[in-house]
Structures are given as C-alpha cells and as structure tokens.
Amino acid sequence: MSSAKIIDGKAFAAKLRGDIASEVAKLKAEHGVVPGLAVVLVGEDPASEVYVRNKGKQTLECGMNSYEHKLPAATSQEDLLAIITQLNNDPKVHGILCQLPVPKHIDENAVLAAIDPAKDVDGFHIINAGALATGGDGIAPCTPYGCLMLLKDTLGDLSGKRAVVVGRSNIVGKPMAQLLLKENCTVTIAHSRTRDLAEEVRRADIVIAAVGRPNMITGDWIAKGATVIDVGINRIEGENGKMKLVGDVDFASAVEVAGAITPVPGGVGPMTIACLLNNTLIAACRANG
Numbered sequence: 129m130s131s132a133k134i135i136d137g138k139a140f141a142a143k144l145r146g147d148i149a150s151e152v153a154k155l156k157a158e159h160g161v162v163p164g165l166a167v168v169l170v171g172e173d174p175a176s177e178v179y180v181r182n183k184g185k186q187t188l189e190c191g192m193n194s195y196e197h198k199l200p201a202a203t204s205q206e207d208l209l210a211i212i213t214q215l216n217n218d219p220k221v222h223g224i225l226c227q228l229p230v231p232k233h234i235d236e237n238a239v240l241a242a243i244d245p246a247k248d249v250d251g252f253h254i255i256n257a258g259a260l261a262t263g264g265d266g267i268a269p270c271t272p273y274g275c276l277m278l279l280k281d282t283l284g285d286l287s288g289k290r291a292v293v294v295g296r297s298n299i300v301g302k303p304m305a306q307l308l309l310k311e312n313c314t315v316t317i318a319h320s321r322t323r324d325l326a327e328e329v330r331r332a333d334i335v336i337a338a339v340g341r342p343n344m345i346t347g348d349w350i351a352k353g354a355t356v357i358d359v360g361i362n363r364i365e366g367e368n369g370k371m372k373l374v375g376d377v378d379f380a381s382a383v384e385v386a387g388a389i390t391p392v393p394g395g396v397g398p399m400t401i402a403c404l405l406n407n408t409l410i411a412a413c414r415a416n417g
C-alpha cells in the first residue's frame with residue numbers, strides 16, 4: 129500500500145505562472161515595461177528543440193515577449209558571442225538563455241561568461257554561481273530553485289534537516305546544495321564515486337536525485353517518511369515497446385516508504401520553465417528600478 133504524498137509540480141508550476149502573469153500585467157500597466165526573454169539554440173538536438181518551443185509558448189502565455197534565435201550547428205563561437213553581445217545591449221531583452229548543450233566546437237564556459245550576469249536567467253554565470261555560494265543577491269538556477277519551492281511547500285521550514293543531493297553538476301547538484309545550505313539544512317553531496325551511496329541516501333530526510341540514471345534509487349535506499357525530489361528525466365523503452373519517461377528514482381518502490389515524492393513526469397519538470405519565467409520577471413523589475 130502506498131503512503132507517500134504525491135507532490136504535484138504541474139499544478140504548482142501552473143499556479144506560479146498565473147502569479148507571474150499577474151505581475152507582468154502590473155509591470156506593463158504601471159511602468160510600461162514588458163519583460164523579454166531571448167533564447168538561443170545552436171544546432172538541431174530534438175530534446176532541446178522541444179524545450180525551446182515550450183519555453184517560447186509559456187513566455188508568451190505569461191504576457192512576456194519571446195525572442196528566439198535558432199542558429200545552425202556550424203555557427204562559429206565568434207558569431208554566437210556576437211549575438212549574445214547584441215542581446216546584452218538590447219534594452220527590450222531582460223533575460224538571455226543559451227540552450228545547453230552547445231556543439232562541441234563551441235566552448236560552453238566562454239558562452240556562459242559572455243552573458244550579462246544581470247540578464248543571466250539560467251543563473252549559470254560565474255558571478256551568479258559565486259553570489260549563490262556567498263549569500264549575495266544573484267539569480268538562482270531554475271531547476272534547483274524549483275525543487276526548493278516544492279520542498280518548502282511540502283515541509284515548511286527546512287532548518288536542521290539532513291539533505292542528500294545525489295549528483296554534482298553545475299546546473300543542478302551544486303546549486304541545489306547551496307540553496308539547501310542557505311535553508312540551514314545539513315547537506316551531503318553524493319556522486320558516482322561516493323562510497324556506500326545507499327547508506328548515505330538512507331540517512332537523509334530530504335533526497336534530491338539528479339544523476340541521470342533511470343530508476344537508480346530504489347525504495348530500500350530511502351528512510352521511512354523522507355521527502356524525495358526526482359530531477360531525472362530519462363527516456364526508456366516500456367513493457368509495450370513504447371518509449372516512456374522515468375526519473376532517477378524507482379517510483380514504484382520509493383512511493384511505499386517516502387513521506388512525499390515527486391512523480392516523473394509532472395514533478396520537477398514543469399517547475400524549471402516556471403522558475404525561468406520568474407527569473408525573467410525579477411531581471412526586468414531590477415532593470416527598471
């Protein structure tokens with residue numbers, strides 16, 4: 129018998145987008161400002177194309193302007209950086225996002241460093257990463273920020289809780305750990321070289337799974353009553369031969385022991401774009417005093 133509360137990220141994200149749309153309307157009416165988000169996509173990765181299309185659609189639905197720059201895979205780094213400079217200087221653009229991954233001939237770090245930190249709505253610029261680590265007033269990466277919102281909505285105060293973050297990427301694991309530390313959690317970052325990973329996970333009140341390995345974390349790794357946030361989005365072949373989405377957590381076994389758990393799909397996924405729109409709104413407000 130399953131006991132865990134299912135955390136409805138889809139509903140939470142829809143509510144957040146509604147709140148953002150109200151704020152956007154207010155900004156427009158009171159200051160004549162329409163927040164603008166520019167998304168740059170280099171190449172034709174199908175998953176990235178889906179993300180970019182959804183971002184554009186939801187940006188418009190919130191009443192913001194969307195600017196899409198789809199560039200061929202052979203675009204040179206120099207040309208890409210020139211476009212970013214142009215967007216940095218465009219007052220109609222408040223947020224800039226370059227969809228990752230970029231083709232191999234382009235240096236990802238050079239691209240991220242070229243984005244004006246005030247317009248870096250992904251929160252990937254070293255200035256924003258540094259601000260997050262040192263308690264400054266930067267922009268937090270969207271996926272971990274979305275996870276934090278779901279956690280606070282589920283648990284309230286996180287102070288003193290033991291959190292384990294499985295995965296150490298710059299996009300999710302590291303900023304997630306910083307955000308949890310800010311909330312006064314005791315944070316462990318676990319990864320592929322962690323000894324006795326199951327034991328580390330078993331100690332946690334909060335489990336964040338961000339490794340990109342389908343169904344890796346099973347119910348017997350999870351403490352009874354723990355809150356489980358599954359960031360994984362893995363496409364695997366289902367029993368009927370059709371592709372299906374699964375997380376990094378084996379939902380069927382984890383739901384039996386967890387206190388609360390995010391499903392895949394419908395958990396963390398929808399929060400990422402909602403937080404991106406939130407960051408764009410914040411950037412537009414800051415740019416206009």
Ligand code: GUN
Nearest residue numbers: 225226227228229250270
């Ligand atoms: N690729 C996968 N996730 C992300 C993200 O959050 N931002 C960007 N820019 N690229 C991504």
